[in-house]
């Protein structure tokens with residue numbers, strides 16, 4: 585279980601769309617003053633220095649690779665500029681390995697934002713039929729510890745679902761595509777009212793004309809699933825577009841994996857990542873986002889703009905050649921391995 589967090593500003597009341605921004609030091613300054621002692625010590629303990637093996641402190645990928653080629657045993661990356669992971673999102677399974685390697689070098693320089701369905705959980709026939717792999721929650725917890733808390737779940741699911749799947753652990757989370765933000769130690773904020781009952785009725789009536797189509801109700805959003813009735817896709821899409829048009833500017837339609845989702849127009853996973861990034865311990869770190877679906881695209885673009893990296897998971901949305909992971913099983917392995925390696929390298933001092 586997590587050790588108590590270091591102190592920091594974590595008041596969600598200020599979290600809304602215009603929450604506090606991290607202080608405007610240059611990121612380089614932040615990195616230099618923030619982690620040299622801990623990380624250098626951590627790397628040094630793993631790779632005792634040899635006469636020809638220097639510590640390479642670099643701020644560019646070229647320098648980083650050069651350091652590696654010269655057998656520098658300790659590589660510290662300064663958090664300025666972009667990560668320039670070779671694949672960014674355009675595949676390469678190597679991208680996932682490279683991100684892991686960089687996190688190993690400087691765990692306190694990164695923040696991890698993880699989608700749930702199709703990323704951590706295998707896709708199932710129905711939303712209530714998903715299986716949570718034993719060990720997933722504790723692997724996430726171990727990784728969160730090594731990142732000093734900077735790991736959040738960013739999902740279309742409700743908060744109750746997220747907490748239920750990862751029970752008994754609680755994580756910082758953005759639920760319902762960013763309509764609700766919650767910090768694991770208590771504070772939460774909702775960006776939108778509960779969904780209009782007239783909209784729910786209109787959607788249920790449209791969905792009810794097809795056997796096998798189901799409606800998943802949430803607090804501020806809802807999802808219409810047609811995995812069991814693929815022939816319904818087009819007609820449903822037209823009906824949902826019509827409902828959105830009648831809602832004025834309040835709702836938006838997301839076409840996900842065999843699902844149409846209505847979410848508050850204001851909310852998005854990108855905004856959620858942005859808001860969470862204004863809180864300790866996420867502030868000032870490079871964001872890494874892992875996701876598999878249409879609603880993850882904006883968050884992927886955001887983290888890349890912020891100098892982080894987005895890793896896609898293959899499925900109905902991202903083709904394998906555009907993806908860093910072949911599926912959720914690979915993501916889970918990546919998490920378990922990274923958590924174990926960080927713990928072995930840094931032990932309790934990783935926090």
Ligand SMILES: O=P(O)(O)OC[C@H]1O[C@H](O[C@H]2O[C@H](CO)[C@@H](O)[C@H](O)[C@H]2O)[C@H](O)[C@@H](O)[C@@H]1O
Nearest residue numbers: 700701707708709710711739740741841842843
């Ligand atoms: O943001 P996510 O965590 O990826 O959640 C997106 C939606 O995922 C769920 O639906 C998807 O997964 C189901 C279970 O595997 C599957 O049956 C369905 O076809 C998928 O679309 C969930 O039910 C939604 O509420 C989430 O918004």
